[in-house]
C-alpha cells in the first residue's frame with residue numbers, strides 16, 4: 001500500500017519538516033548500501049530528533065501501515081539498510097555523542113551513530129580499549145555494528161561486538177521504549193533480551209543508546225607478515241599457532257589474487273608470486289608479546305614461509321596492516337561489480353574450504369579473490385564481476401550457492417559477520433534447519449505483528465539477480481528522464 005499524503009503530513013509533524021526528506025536525489029542517496037546489485041528507493045527519509053519522536057513514528061507505522069528501515073552508515077554487506085517497498089528510512093547517524101565514559105565500571109554509553117573508530121580512539125587516549133574492529137571501523141556506526149553483531153580483525157582473541165554490549169535502550173516495533181542490561185556485569189534476571197537483539201539486523205528494534213564494555217588497552221603489540229608458496233602451508237601455520245596456545249589478536253589471510261591486487265593498488269613491495277599471505281598480530285604484556293613473536297617466527301619458517309617480516313615501529317606496523325585493510329578496495333578496482341561474501345567454517349576446515357571455493361570459481365568460469373579472518377575460519381570469497389553481464393551474475397549466484405552449501409557441509413555457516421539481510425535470504429531458507437527458521441519467524445511475528453520494522457530482511461525468497469534492482473534502475477531512469485539530476 002502506498003503511503004498517503006495524509007500519513008506523510010503526520011510523520012512531518014512528528015519529526016519536523018526540516019528532518020523529513022523526499023527529493024529524488026535524497027531517495028537515490030538512501031536507496032543502497034555497500035551490497036552490490038541491490039537497491040530500492042524509499043518513500044522518504046527521516047531524522048528523528050529524540051527517542052520519543054521515533055517511538056511516535058513507530059506507533060503511527062502500526063496504525064497507518066508503512067515500514068521503517070533503520071540506517072547507520074550504510075556500509076552493510078547484506079542489504080540490511082536497503083529500503084523495502086513503501087518504507088521510510090530512519091537515519092541514526094546524527095545521534096553521534098559519546099554520552100558517558102565510566103572509568104570505575106569500565107563502560108561507555110554512546111548514541112548509536114558514533115563511528116566505531118571514533119570510539120576506539122577516544123577510549124585509547126585514556127588507556128582503555130574497545131576491541132571489535134570491523135574493516136569498516138572508520139565509517140561504520142556502533143548501532144550498525146550491534147545490529148549486525150559485527151566481527152573484525154581482532155575477533156580471534158577478543159571476540160565480536162556481542163562480547164562488549166552490556167546494555168541498550170531500544171524502541172521496539174510497537175513503539176515502546178525499553179532499557180535492557182546495565183552496568184552490572186552479571187545479570188540473569190529472566191530471558192537475556194539484550195543478547196537476543198544483538199545481531200537482529202534492524203528487524204526487532206532500533207537502538208537509541210548503547211552501553212559498551214571496555215577493557216584496559218594492551219601494553220604493546222607486534223605485527224608480522226608471512227608469505228607462503230602453498231595455501232596448505234599457511235593453513236598449517238595457522239593451525240599450529242592456535243594449537244600452541246598462542247592467541248594472536250589478528251590472524252588474517254590473503255590469497256594470490258588478492259595479494260596481486262593489493263600490490264597493484266598500493267605498491268607495498270609485496271612478493272606477488274606467492275600463494276598466501278598471513279598478517280599476524282600479538283598484543284599484551286611486553287614479555288609475552290616478545291615470546292609469542294619469536295614462537296610465531298619459528299612456526300612460520302617451519303611451515304616454509306618464503307618471506308617473513310616483523311614491524312620495527314608503529315609506522316611499519318601500519319604499513320604491514322594496510323596490506324589486509326585495503327584488500328576489499330584493491331579487489332573492487334578490478335571489475336565494475338564486487339560481490340564480497342562471508343562463508344565461515346571451523347578453523348580446521350579453512351584450507352579444504354579455500355580449495356572448494358577455488359574449484360567452484362573455476363567450474364563456473366569466475367574470477368575470485370579470497371581473504372579473511374583465518375583465525376576465526378571466517379573467509380571472504382569475493383567475486384569480481386560485472387552487473388551488466390546477466391549470465392555472469394547468474395553464474396556468481398550459482399557459485400555462491402555452492403560455496404555456502406560446502407561451508408555448511410564442513411560444519412560452518414553462511415554468514416560469520418555480515419548477516420543475512422536481503423542478500424542471503426534465499427540461502428538461509430535453503431541451508432538453515434527449518435525448525436530454527438520457523439522459530440525466528442515466530443519471534444519476529446510476535447514482536448512485530450504488523451511487520452513495520454525492516455520487513456523482508458532475513459526471511460523470504462528472492463535471488464539477488466531478480467531482486468529489486470531492475471525496478472530501481474527504471475525508477476532512476478524515470479528521474480533522469482525527468483531531468484532530476486541535471
Ligand SMILES: Cc1cc2nc3c(=O)[nH]c(=O)nc-3n(C[C@H](O)[C@H](O)[C@H](O)COP(=O)(O)OP(=O)(O)OC[C@H]3O[C@@H](n4cnc5c(N)ncnc54)[C@H](O)[C@@H]3O)c2cc1C
Pocket residue numbers: 033034069070071072073074075076077079080081092112133134135136139140141142143144145146147148149150151152153201202203205206207208328417418421454
Ligand atoms: C570495506 C568494508 C569492510 C567491512 N568489514 C567488516 C568486518 O571486518 N566485519 C564485519 O562484521 N563487517 C564488516 N563490514 C560490514 C559493515 O561495515 C558492518 O555490518 C557494520 O556493522 C554496518 O554498520 P553501518 O553503520 O554501516 O550499518 P548499516 O549498513 O547502515 O546497517 C546495517 C544493519 O543495521 C541496522 N541498523 C543500523 N543502525 C541501527 C540502529 N541504531 N538500531 C537498529 N538497527 C540498526 C540496519 O537496519 C541494517 O540492517 C564491512 C563493510 C565494508 C564496506
